[in-house]
Amino acid sequence: MKSIFALVLTLAMALSLAACGGTDQPADNTGDEAPATDSAGTGSEVEELTINLYNPVAGTVTDNSYTLFAERVSELSGGKITCNITPAGTLGAEREATQLLMMGDIDMGVFSIDGLEWLVPNVGMYWVSLPGLLNSFEEVDEYYNNGWMFQRHKEVAAENSIDLICPGEFGIKVFLGTGEPIRTMEDFKGKVIRIPDIDMNHDYISALGAMPVSGIDMYTGLQQGTMDAVHNNIPASELFKLDEVIDWMTLTWDMYGTNYWVANGDFTASLSDAQREIIYTAAEEAAQYIRDEYRKSTDAWVQKCRDNPDIEVIDIDDEMKQQMLEVSYSIWEMYRDKFDPVAMERIFEEFYPA
DSSP: OHHHHHHHHHHHHHHHHHHHTSOSSOTTOOSSOOOOOOTTSOGGGOOOEEEEEEOSSOOHHHHHHHHHHHHHHHHHTTTOEEEEEEOTTTTOSHHHHHHHHHHTSSOEEEEEHHHHHHHSTTTOGGGGGOTTTOOSHHHIIIIIITSHHHHHHHHHHHHTTEEEEEEOOOEEEEEEESSSOOOSGGGGTTOEEEOOSOHHHHHHHHHTTOEEEOSSOHHHHHHHTSOSEEEEEHHHHHHTTGGGTOSEEEEOOOOEEOEEEEEEHHHHHTSOHHHHHHHHHHHHHHHHHHHHHHHHHHHHHHHHHHHOTTOEEEEOOHHHHHHHHHHHHHHHHHHTTTSOHHHHHHHHHHTSOO
C-alpha cells in the first residue's frame, strides 16, 4: 500500500508542478533567492496548525486515506500543518463521532451518509440513498459527485455549521444470501433480509415483500441461518468476508451510499486562506483515492465471486429492473415530505416518470 501512496503523491506533485509552469526567478538566478513555495502556491505564509482527525468508520481504504491526507497537508505546507489522528474506534462509533465533531472536539473526519444525516438533523439528507435513484457509478458521477446533488448537500450542511468538503464513496447495494437465490420479484417474498436500522431501508425491504431485520452480525447471521440475505454494498461485503458464507449474489445495484470528508464549520471558518487551500486540496485527493479504491475493489470482488464455483452471481434482466423501480417509486412518494423539500422537488421533476 505504501507503493500506492508513493504513486499517488508523485502523480499529484507532477501535476501541480506542471500547472505552476515554472517560477518567475530569472534564468541566471541572480539577486536574492525567491521565497520557497509549495505546490498549492501558498508559500511560507502558512501558519502552523494541528488538525484533530478521527475515523469513525474503520477499514483499510478509509484508514489509508487519513494517512494520505496527513502526508499531503504536511507536504503542501512545508511541515507547518500536522495531523493528530485518533485510532478508529477509540472515540466511539459514528453517532458519537458526530457529536464530537459538532462540539469541536475533533476537527475533521470521513463520515458516511448516515453520519451526515445525524450531523444535519431534521432536514432529511438521506435522499441520495433513495432506492432506484442512482444505479451506476456513471450516474453517481454525473448527478451527485459532479452535479447538483452534492452541491445541495453541501449548501444544507453549511447552513448547519458543517463544512461538507468533498464526497468519497461507499458503493451501490446488492443482495447477498444463502439458500434459494433472488432471481425474480417473487423470490423476495418471505425472505429475512438484514439492513441498517434506518426507516427508509425497512420500508423498502418490506415493499419488496421481504422481512427486514437489523442489529444482527452479517457474517454469523448468514452462517447460522438467522437471516436469508443482506442488502449491502460490495466494499462492506468484502470487508466482512461475506464471500465465505454466501451461496449467491444478485446484482440489483439499487441503492447508493457514500461518505464525505467533513469538517466542523467553525474550524474551517477560522483557517487562513492558505491553510484552507491546502486542507481542501489534500481532502479532495484523499476522497479521490477512496473513490478509486472502492470502485476497483467492487469490480475485483464481483469477479472473484463469479469465479467461485460455490457462489452464483445473478444479473437481473430489464423486466425485473423495471419492477424494482416501480417499488422504488412508491418509497419516493412515501418520503417526499420527509426529506429535504428542495432536493425532493428536483428529483421528482427530473427522475420520476410522468
